[in-house]
Amino acid sequence: MPEFQRPRGTRDFGPEEMAKRRFVESNMRETASTFGFGEVMTPTFESTDLFIARSGEDIVNEMYAFEDKGGRNIALRPELTASVMRFYVNEMQSLPKPVKVFYFGNMFRYERPQAGRYREFFQFGAELIGAPSIEADAEVIALAMQSIKSLGMDDAVVRIGHLSILQSLFEDIGVPENQQVACRRLIDKQDYDGLKNLLAEISIDNSETLIQIIKIKGGKDAIAQAQELTSAGEDGFTYLADLLNRLEAYGFSNCTVDFGVARGLDYYTGMVFEIDAPSLGAEKQICGGGAYKLADLFGGQEVNSTGYAFGFDRIMLALENSGVEVPSQKLDAYILPIGDSARTAATEILMKLRNAGISSDMDLMGRNMSKAMKYANNIGSQKVIIIGQKELDEKSVTVRDMESGEQELVPISKILDYNFK
Amino acid sequence: MPEFQRPRGTRDFGPEEMAKRRFVESNMRETASTFGFGEVMTPTFESTDLFIARSGEDIVNEMYAFEDKGGRNIALRPELTASVMRFYVNEMQSLPKPVKVFYFGNMFRYERPQAGRYREFFQFGAELIGAPSIEADAEVIALAMQSIKSLGMDDAVVRIGHLSILQSLFEDIGVPENQQVACRRLIDKQDYDGLKNLLAEISIDNSETLIQIIKIKGGKDAIAQAQELTSAGEDGFTYLADLLNRLEAYGFSNCTVDFGVARGLDYYTGMVFEIDAPSLGAEKQICGGGAYKLADLFGGQEVNSTGYAFGFDRIMLALENSGVEVPSQKLDAYILPIGDSARTAATEILMKLRNAGISSDMDLMGRNMSKAMKYANNIGSQKVIIIGQKELDEKSVTVRDMESGEQELVPISKILDYNFK
Numbered sequence: 001m002p003e004f005q006r007p008r009g010t011r012d013f014g015p016e017e018m019a020k021r022r023f024v025e026s027n028m029r030e031t032a033s034t035f036g037f038g039e040v041m042t043p044t045f046e047s048t049d050l051f052i053a054r055s056g057e058d059i060v061n062e063m064y065a066f067e068d069k070g071g072r073n074i075a076l077r078p079e080l081t082a083s084v085m086r087f088y089v090n091e092m093q094s095l096p097k098p099v100k101v102f103y104f105g106n107m108f109r110y111e112r113p114q115a116g117r118y119r120e121f122f123q124f125g126a127e128l129i130g131a132p133s134i135e136a137d138a139e140v141i142a143l144a145m146q147s148i149k150s151l152g153m154d155d156a157v158v159r160i161g162h163l164s165i166l167q168s169l170f171e172d173i174g175v176p177e178n179q180q181v182a183c184r185r186l187i188d189k190q191d192y193d194g195l196k197n198l199l200a201e202i203s204i205d206n207s208e209t210l211i212q213i214i215k216i217k218g219g220k221d222a223i224a225q226a227q228e229l230t231s232a233g234e235d236g237f238t239y240l241a242d243l244l245n246r247l248e249a250y251g252f253s254n255c256t257v258d259f260g261v262a263r264g265l266d267y268y269t270g271m272v273f274e275i276d277a278p279s280l281g282a283e284k285q286i287c288g289g290g291a292y293k294l295a296d297l298f299g300g301q302e303v304n305s306t307g308y309a310f311g312f313d314r315i316m317l318a319l320e321n322s323g324v325e326v327p328s329q330k331l332d333a334y335i336l337p338i339g340d341s342a343r344t345a346a347t348e349i350l351m352k353l354r355n356a357g358i359s360s361d362m363d364l365m366g367r368n369m370s371k372a373m374k375y376a377n378n379i380g381s382q383k384v385i386i387i388g389q390k391e392l393d394e395k396s397v398t399v400r401d402m403e404s405g406e407q408e409l410v411p412i413s414k415i416l417d418y419n420f421k
Numbered sequence: 422m423p424e425f426q427r428p429r430g431t432r433d434f435g436p437e438e439m440a441k442r443r444f445v446e447s448n449m450r451e452t453a454s455t456f457g458f459g460e461v462m463t464p465t466f467e468s469t470d471l472f473i474a475r476s477g478e479d480i481v482n483e484m485y486a487f488e489d490k491g492g493r494n495i496a497l498r499p500e501l502t503a504s505v506m507r508f509y510v511n512e513m514q515s516l517p518k519p520v521k522v523f524y525f526g527n528m529f530r531y532e533r534p535q536a537g538r539y540r541e542f543f544q545f546g547a548e549l550i551g552a553p554s555i556e557a558d559a560e561v562i563a564l565a566m567q568s569i570k571s572l573g574m575d576d577a578v579v580r581i582g583h584l585s586i587l588q589s590l591f592e593d594i595g596v597p598e599n600q601q602v603a604c605r606r607l608i609d610k611q612d613y614d615g616l617k618n619l620l621a622e623i624s625i626d627n628s629e630t631l632i633q634i635i636k637i638k639g640g641k642d643a644i645a646q647a648q649e650l651t652s653a654g655e656d657g658f659t660y661l662a663d664l665l666n667r668l669e670a671y672g673f674s675n676c677t678v679d680f681g682v683a684r685g686l687d688y689y690t691g692m693v694f695e696i697d698a699p700s701l702g703a704e705k706q707i708c709g710g711g712a713y714k715l716a717d718l719f720g721g722q723e724v725n726s727t728g729y730a731f732g733f734d735r736i737m738l739a740l741e742n743s744g745v746e747v748p749s750q751k752l753d754a755y756i757l758p759i760g761d762s763a764r765t766a767a768t769e770i771l772m773k774l775r776n777a778g779i780s781s782d783m784d785l786m787g788r789n790m791s792k793a794m795k796y797a798n799n800i801g802s803q804k805v806i807i808i809g810q811k812e813l814d815e816k817s818v819t820v821r822d823m824e825s826g827e828q829e830l831v832p833i834s835k836i837l838d839y840n841f842k
Contacts, residue, residue, distance in 0.1 A: 003720030004471045004507045006464055007495055012508045015459025015522065022450070022460065029443070034775040036752050036782030038436025039443065043427055043541050044465065044497075044527060045485075050425045064466075066487035069531050074428055076465075086425045087433045096799050098785055101436065106465060110490050120464050128785075135785035146775070249768035299424030331457050347670035354455040354567070361457030364519055364556035378517050 009119030019329040021316060024151060025104055028124050028310075031147045032102040035139070037126055040101045042083035048073040053297055054082040055265065064108050064119075076108035081294065081307055084127050089300030097130030097303075104312070116283060118313065125289075125309035133291055134239065136306040137271045138246040144275060144287055144308050145252045148315070152324045153277060156286070158252075159217060160243065160273040161261030163290075165226075165236035169210045172232040176202065187214055187262040214260035220244055222257050243271065267292045271306070277318035286314045332420045333360040333399075334381035336372045338388035346387045349397065349415060358420045360385075376402060383420060430540030440750040442737060445572060446525055449545050449731075452568045453523040456560070458547055461522045463504035469494040474718055475503040476686065485529050485540075497529035502715065502728055505548050510721030518551030518724075525733070537704060539734065546710075546730035554712055555660065557727040558692045559667035565696060565708055565729050566673045569736070573745045574698065577707070579673075580638060581664065581694040582682030584711075586647075586657035590631045593653040597623065608635055608683040635681035641665055643678050664692065688713045692727070698739035707735045753841045754781040754820075755802035757793045759809035767808045770818065770836060779841045781806075797823060804841060 006012055013021065029039065048065045055078075065075040077083055080103050092099050104124045113119060126143055128136045141158060148156045166187070170180050179202060186195040192211055199207045213226050223237050223244075240257050247255045263272045272290035280286070289308025296302040319326055333353055337346035346362055353360040361381070363372055369386070376384045386398040391409075399418060400407045410418050427433055434442065450460065469486045476499075486496040498504055501524050513520050525545045534540060547564055549557045562579060569577045587608070591601050600623060607616040613632055620628045634647050644658050644665075661678050668676045684693045693711035701707070710729025717723040740747055754774055758767035767783055774781040782802070784793055790807070797805045807819040812830075820839060821828045831839050 003510075004468060004474070005511065006507065007466060007468065007489075007493070008491075010464035010466075012464070012512065013462040014512070015461060018460040018462055021462075026447075030778075033750060034778060034780045036755075036780055038750060039439040040436060041434040041439055041442075043431035043433070044529075045428060045431075045541075047425060047428065053425070064487075064489060066485075068428075068485060070429075072428070086427065089424075090426065091433065091435070096796050100782075108465075120466075131785040132787070139783075139785060142772075146772075246768065249765045251769070251772050329454060329459060334457075344670045347667070348672075351563075351567075351672050357451075357455060359455045359457055361521075362560075364552040364560060366553070375517050 007119070009113035009117075011118060011120070016328045020326040021312075023326055024316060024319065025124070025312070027151055028147050029102075029104065031150045032126060032143065035100070035143045035146070037100040037102045037128075037143065040084060040087060040103055041105065042077075042080065042087050042103075044106070045074045045076050046083055046086065048075040050082050050086055050298070051075055051078060054079075054267065054294065062109050062111055064110055077105075078107055078109050079309065080105055080107065080123060080125055081127065081292075081309070082298075084125075084307075085129075085294045085300075085305070086298055088127075088129055089295050089298045092129075093295075093300055093303075098136065099129040100126075101129075102126040116313070116317070122312035123309040124312050124315075125307060127305055127307035129295075129305045130303050133270055133304050133306070134242060134246065136304060137243055137291060138250065140289065140306040140308060141243075141247060141255070141273055142250040142252060144273075144289065144310070145247075145250075145255070147310070148275070148277075148286075151315070151319060153315075153318060153322060155278050155322060156318075157276045157278065158255050158273055159258035159261055159276070160240060160255060160271060161257065161259050162233075162236035162240055162271050163262070163268060164239075164270060165233035165259055166214075166262060168232035168234075168236065169213060169230065172230065173199075173204055173206050173210060175199070175204060181266055184262040185264050187260055188264045190260065214262075217258040217260075218256055219254075226259060239271070263288065263290055265292075267294050267297065269293050273308070275310075277314070277322070279321035280314065280318050283314075286311055286318055329359070331361055331379055331381040332358045333383045333385055334372070334376040334379070335360060335362040335385045335387065336367070336369070336376075337363065338369070338386065341389065342387045342392055345392060345412070346385075349385065349387070349412060352415060353420070356416055373400075428540070430534035430538075432539060432541070437749045441747040442733075444747055445737060445740065446545070446733070448572055449568050450523075450525065452571045453547060453564065456521070456564045456567070458521040458523045458549075458564065461505060461508060461524055462526070463498075463501065463508050463524075465527070466495045466497050467504055467507065469496040471503050471507055471719070472496055472499060475500075475688065475715065483530050483532060485531055498526075499528055499530050500730065501526055501528065501544060501546055502548065502713075502730070503719075505546075505728075506550075506715045506721075506726070507719050509548075509550055510716050510719045513550075514716075514721055514724075519557065520550040521547075522550075523547040537734070537738070543733035544730040545733050545736075546728060548726055548728035550716075550726045551724050554691055554725050554727070555663060555667065557725060558664055558712060559671065561710065561727040561729060562664075562668060562676070562694055563671040563673060565694075565710065565731070566668075566671075566676070568731070569696070569698075569707075572736070572740060574736075574739060574743060576699050576743060577739075578697045578699065579676045579694055580679035580682055580697070581661060581676060581692065582678065582680050583654075583657035583661055583692050584683070584689055585660075585691060586654035586680055587635075587683060589653035589655075589657065590634060590651065593651065594620075594625055594627050594631060596620070596625060602687055605683040606685050608681055609685045611681065635683075638679040638681075639677055640675075647680060660692070684709065684711055686713075688715050688718065690714050694729070696731075698735070698743070700742035701735065701739050704735075707732055707739055750780070752782055752800055752802040753779045754804045754806055755793070755797040755800070756781060756783040756806045756808065757788070757790070757797075758784065759790070759807065762810065763808045763813055766813060766833070767806075770806065770808070770833060773836060774841070777837050794821075
């Protein structure tokens with residue numbers, strides 16, 4: 001029994017998993033770069049107040065919040081939008097607009113660990129700050145869709161809503177302003193009974209149209225379907241139709257609307273969207289985002305922003321579930337010097353290969369031939385290079401293909417001509 | 422005045438700096454992979470006890486240590502060797518040896534912020550676990566040297582020592598065992614007066630040879646020079662001579678010995694080394710490492726290990742100081758649709774370029790020609806693509822090279838043949 005365990009709800013990642021995670025991270029970074037977004041990084045902890053300003057006092061109960069030795073209240077970040085907007089307000093407000101940034105980072109939440117929910121988890125997100133809303137919304141949704149398309153995930157579904165539609169529907173049936181966020185949260189959780197009960201409590205009984213509309217999902221026809229049910233929310237419907245057209249020009253012609261997308265947080269202002277990976281089953285959401293205003297809350301000038309965050313751990317799971325091949329790392333060559341006299345020549349060949357970008361390793365354990373072959377097989381090395389006295393005499397090495405079992409004598413001077421990849 | 426500031430001693434990184442940092446990180450990861458090392462990642466916080474076991478009770482004063490909501494004592498990691506060895510003991514002990522792992526991560530220390538010292542900082546490190554010591558030591562130092570060579574840092578100096586030499590010298594003059602670590606710490610700080618005083622306090626006055634030897638630095642001749650001064654430490658001297666020979670076979674013929682390398686921590690057992698970047702001036706050390714035993718301390722089986730950690734922030738600074746070019750990100754093309762009728766065609770071209778890996782952006786602000794040119798210049802875009810009615814009529818776009826100012830009409834169907842890179 002080991003003496004120390006990792007903290008509850010956290011993970012250790014071994015080499016195979018890390019190679020896959022880094023591949024996906026790089027791929028997403030590359031996509032964001034081709035879209036002209038630049039990466040930013042902020043500290044792992046911030047003033048607790050920053051997160052309270054964004055999410056309300058309750059967030060403290062879900063964070064790793066503590067007092068540092070100087071008596072300051074700090075918290076491990078539970079999300080990154082607040083940090084990025086703090087950075088924007090402090091240092092990027094005077095840059096020419098739009099400011100287009102992305103981030104990849106770890107986040108923390110203090111809650112009961114459960115399947116697929118970790119106390120330390122990872123998100124890949126983007127924020128577009130300071131552009132007119134429809135152009136920004138289209139560009140940001142296109143980036144999100146391109147990010148998963150580039151990873152080979154073909155079955156993802158984006159569902160787009162608009163809070164002005166919900167607001168109009170609320171106003172239409174007389175939901176008072178101070179109850180609208182509570183209603184949005186229930187809609188966000190698809191808790192329709194809860195919504196009916198809440199509305200009944202405040203004596204609103206004509207909620208059928210609202211309930212019907214928030215259940216509508218689909219393409220452009222879904223917009224027409226909703227418009228037939230209500231005369232409210234016209235601006236929002238028109239906006240979404242325009243947005244779908246723009247996304248078509250981006251090459252994403254199968255985006256859908258979903259009038260029940262409500263997002264739980266107060267600061268979302270207009271378009272809101274979510275992306276699902278059907279292969280994940282019930283917990284299928286991999287991305288959430290929308291248009292928001294936060295800069296003024298953090299002491300800056302009010303500015304239009306649109307952003308999203310991908311749950312990185314969910315993406316990894318979705319790729320696995322849908323059978324998308326993510327390359328893991330394999331050793332190209334394992335070098336076995338037979339006897340001490342071969343070690344210097346072996347080291348030189350080793351470095352020749354490594355300098356050419358061929359991942360290679362040398363026996364450090366003094367293994368004999370049969371044990372070395374077993375080991376090379378075990379670590380998945382593609383080739384084994386054997387250097388004994390016979391090979392040294394002929395200024396050559398024996399290269400064994402571990403899959404076919406074929407062996408070949410290759411002159412040391414021509415080792416880089418051999419196809420190791 | 423913004424309402425929220427980032428915590429003292431931490432940093433925000435903007436896009437230009439992040440592009441450089443990611444480039445260096447990828448380069449180091451690539452090098453470690455060609456050496457057959459696999460990446461691991463462990464949680465950002467661990468039980469406080471883990472770090473106490475490695476470094477002693479005093480470490481608590483220098484850490485962000487706190488109690489979580491469940492009453493557990495946890496600490497933001499101040500280093501990663503302890504975490505990696507905890508992971509090894511928990512899950513990797515039964516793997517075939519050697520286990521070769523590397524990591525890149527952030528770490529935390531609570532101390533007065535000062536120039537170049539941050540409360541959140543970054544290290545890139547490697548550990549080789551379970552191989553005979555001289556093979557492991559050579560492979561690990563070679564990886565460290567190759568990592569900075571691959572980055573184009575040519576002036577780095579590795580200084581290698583061996584704790585058995587210090588121990589023999591201590592024994593030779595009668596330093597009691599319980600004072601040896603204190604002596605090593607003074608040697609590590611090059612506090613020779615402090616060392617003399619400590620030795621005088623315990624009535625040792627024949628320390629001249631020790632002081633002479635710990636000041637010796639150089640190639641193989643330095644070993645001979647030390648051997649002339651003492652008959653102690655023979656095993657260590659022989660070991661270092663052998664190690665220099667092995668490193669020569671790795672292609673690193675200018676490694677040096679330095680008998681004053683002592684490392685401050687108790688668990689180092691044999692070879693110890695440091696790497697300096699002369700361009701950094703007084704604070705020139707960028708890497709420290711050595712052979713150690715930690716697994717048994719963490720409840721595992723005793724095993725030979727050798728590892729090191731690079732100060733990643735120091736490496737970034739050293740590369741800058743020595744004028745090594747680290748590519749930063751540039752936008753390849755900025756697309757300006759003139760009028761709303763051109764926007765759909767512009768979006769399609771935009772995505773054609775992005776799908777081909779050409780980083781490109783489109784005006785989202787409705788800028789006119791002269792403002793768009795100024796903006797494109799400002800963000801460093803290499804080319805501007807103009808699409809107006811004239812271009813639409815000719816099924817073409819105007820591509821302007823921002824450096825030469827030359828313009829060219831390019832058919833939309835041939836846009837990918839244009840050289841944007």
